[in-house]
Amino acid sequence: MELWPWVSAALLLLLLAVPLSRAARFYAKLGLYCALCLGVSVVAAGVCLLRHGGRTVENMSIISWFVRSFKYMYGLRFKVQGRQKLEMDGPCVIISNHQSILDMMGLMEILPKRCVQVAKRELLFLGPVGLIMYLGGVFFINRQRSSTAVSVMADLGERMIRENLKVWIYPEGTRNDNGDLLPFKKGAFYLAIQAQVPIIPVVYSSFCSFYNLRTKLFTSGTVKVQVLDAVPTLGHTVADVPKLMDSCHQAMRATFLEISTQPQENGVAERPRAQPAQ
DSSP: OOOHHHHHHHHHHHHHHTTSOHHHHHHHHHHHHHHHHHHHHHHHHHHHHHHHSSOOTTHHHHHHHHHHTHHHHHTEEEEEEOGGGGGOSSOEEEEEOOOSTTHHHHHHHHOOTTEEEEEEGGGGGSTHHHHHHHHTTOEEEOTTOHHHHHHHHHHHHHHHHHHTOEEEEOTTOSOOOSSSOOOOOSHHHHHHHHHTOOEEEEEEOOSTTTEETTTTEEOOEEEEEEEOOOBOOTTOOGGGHHHHHHHHHHHHHHHHHHHOOEEOTTSOEEOOOOOOOO
């Protein structure tokens, strides 16, 4: 099935929607984003297969190159501090906050070499998108079956060491745009302690100044990205998971609130208002 006619139709819809309502512009841009993801996945999958012949973490550099181009179409800028901390030698677990469908652009903007993600199993069945994630070495977890998820994470811990991999996980477990961080789930911390590798927290500022699903806002904007110092786990045991999880959550939450600003109509910036976690 040809995808480019759909991409062209989405572009035309975007142009037609410009003089229309804010909601129309929002859905036009969101539709274009989804069409781009589908179209680029087809092209990138072909390049990955020609270059490496199948599933390998090396394909992530190809996928990253394609996705990073999206920011120019949407007028997004990423201001990154501490990028060099992600280039450490050896495996590690990278954790970051998870806000929206646009997180993929932020992830690919700073993705280090030999880094794979952990994602929910449902994404594997998203056609070309699922295919390109599979080719990139993404680990899929069935969150409905805890025993299966534990088995996958145990296997991942061994592969991290054996293949010198970095693993990127969203510890909140789901997208969250309430102006604060949700409580963390334990998987990433169990994985780091099991493999005895450091944890590197990455914090993205709030998207609410340019992307807001509730108010149908979708404009250009700047995302601040802060890479925090690595947190060692050498010598830690499973008993240390709650303390480790709490310290990482506090550090990331403080950074999130510090680097996030929301412009008001008068031009004065304010912090995003934190809402109670659901």
